[in-house]
Amino acid sequence: MTDASAPADQVFLRRHNLAMVLRDLRDAGPRSRARIAADTGLNKATVSSLVAELAELGLVRDGDVERGGGVGRPGQTVEIDGRICGLGAEVNVDYVAVLVLDLRGEELSYVRTPLDVPRLGVEKTLDELAAAIAAAVDDAAAKGHEVAGITVGIPGMVETAPGVLRHAPNIGWREVRIADELAARLAGPGATIRVDNDANLSALAEYAVGTSAGTADLVYVTGETGVGGGIISDGVLLRGTEGYGGEIGHMPIGDPAHRCGCGKLGCWEASVGLAALLREVADKDDPVTDPSVDLEVRLAEMRRRAALGDGRTLRGIEAVGTSLGLGAAILVNLFNPRVIVLGGYFAALGEFFLPAMETELDKRVVAPARGGCRIELSALGFTAACRGGAHVALEAVFTDPAAVGMAAASSIPSPLPGGVA
Numbered sequence: 001m002t003d004a005s006a007p008a009d010q011v012f013l014r015r016h017n018l019a020m021v022l023r024d025l026r027d028a029g030p031r032s033r034a035r036i037a038a039d040t041g042l043n044k045a046t047v048s049s050l051v052a053e054l055a056e057l058g059l060v061r062d063g064d065v066e067r068g069g070g071v072g073r074p075g076q077t078v079e080i081d082g083r084i085c086g087l088g089a090e091v092n093v094d095y096v097a098v099l100v101l102d103l104r105g106e107e108l109s110y111v112r113t114p115l116d117v118p119r120l121g122v123e124k125t126l127d128e129l130a131a132a133i134a135a136a137v138d139d140a141a142a143k144g145h146e147v148a149g150i151t152v153g154i155p156g157m158v159e160t161a162p163g164v165l166r167h168a169p170n171i172g173w174r175e176v177r178i179a180d181e182l183a184a185r186l187a188g189p190g191a192t193i194r195v196d197n198d199a200n201l202s203a204l205a206e207y208a209v210g211t212s213a214g215t216a217d218l219v220y221v222t223g224e225t226g227v228g229g230g231i232i233s234d235g236v237l238l239r240g241t242e243g244y245g246g247e248i249g250h251m252p253i254g255d256p257a258h259r260c261g262c263g264k265l266g267c268w269e270a271s272v273g274l275a276a277l278l279r280e281v282a283d284k285d286d287p288v289t290d291p292s293v294d295l296e297v298r299l300a301e302m303r304r305r306a307a308l309g310d311g312r313t314l315r316g317i318e319a320v321g322t323s324l325g326l327g328a329a330i331l332v333n334l335f336n337p338r339v340i341v342l343g344g345y346f347a348a349l350g351e352f353f354l355p356a357m358e359t360e361l362d363k364r365v366v367a368p369a370r371g372g373c374r375i376e377l378s379a380l381g382f383t384a385a386c387r388g389g390a391h392v393a394l395e396a397v398f399t400d401p402a403a404v405g406m407a408a409a410s411s412i413p414s415p416l417p418g419g420v421a
């Protein structure tokens with residue numbers, strides 16, 4: 001373990017090296033200590049000592065024996081141990097959800113609980129969310145895992161450092177200390193709790209494991225009741241000065257006849273959010289507009305109608321697709337992304353949106369050939385925000401593995417979380 005009497009710069013260097021070895025195993029896969037030394041430039045004795053410390057923290061374990069092609073002793077490989085987990089949670093308009101990933105990136109559990117969040121209000125929704133998180137933590141513990149960090153996605157403007165939600169118009173929440181409120185409800189040894197905007201987390205999930213994973217210039221646009229965005233530019237999530245960047249749903253390019261959840265007229269969200277589509281494709285008594293029916297069931301019905309060539313459904317989707325293309329063109333002109341990933345209901349009905357959207361995009365983007373931007377439908381479905389949250393929690397372990405030991409040693413909820421870098 002780290003020597004408490006060692007000079008600060010040596011402690012820092014050791015923690016940095018622990019992270020380097022752990023990330024090498026994540027990025028390059030199981031390998032011998034000798035290969036880790038070659039990958040990282042550290043000497044073999046140092047690597048052996050770092051691996052021993054990571055094993056003590058429960059982050060790595062012995063893997064298979066590696067048989068080289070040439071002469072020499074076969075090496076015992078080291079691999080990432082999946083014992084430590086990250087938990088991602090999400091509050092949305094009509095559900096709360098919790099997803100647990102282990103350090104190897106494997107999904108342990110995903111549970112979505114339908115809830116009428118605006119009606120239930122802050123206190124009861126957070127009670128439900130805390131219960132869902134506690135159940136997932138217990139389930140992980142029963143399988144021999146330990147949750148090291150929790151990240152909660154909220155559809156609104158979040159100040160990440162103190163974990164405070166400023167305003168979430170579509171669920172009607174203002175000034176909620178989400179991290180504090182959850183910590184108070186989750187008794188016992190505390191995993192660090194972080195809070196972030198749900199679309200930011202979804203963008204990070206796409207960047208980590210989506211179809212275009214690793215694409216350094218990626219814009220994520222999601223359609224649900226609200227319309228959210230996450231912008232990754234040169235590999236970094238753009239947050240802005242106070243963390244409120246990416247509120248693309250409120251670009252004033254929508255139909256001025258319709259009021260947005262934020263109270264203003266003519267936001268993009270009022271023209272492409274789920275309510276706008278439902279207004280176009282269905283009458284008020286149509287079951288696809290019934291919020292008590294699971295959204296995926298309603299989307300499946302709209303897909304069925306579109307596939308059968310129902311005129312009203314197709315005209316509605318085309319109108320929304322054109323508005324979608326208009327906003328997307330602004331994003332392409334501003335950020336020149338390699339890919340725009342469509343999430344939420346845009347992905348579910350994507351193939352029907354794309355023709356109108358791409359026509360508008362081609363008309364409006366200034367750069368030739370759309371500046372090399374392609375449009376893609378998210379394969380992560382409605383799990384994206386949770387998945388991104390779990391990845392953010394795990395990323396903290398890969399950034400500072402030694403902190404896992406410190407969190408485990410603490411018997412009270414962790415102090416207020418830091419923001420996601």
Ligand SMILES: [Zn+2]
Binds near residue numbers: 250260262263264
């Ligand atoms: Zn608005």
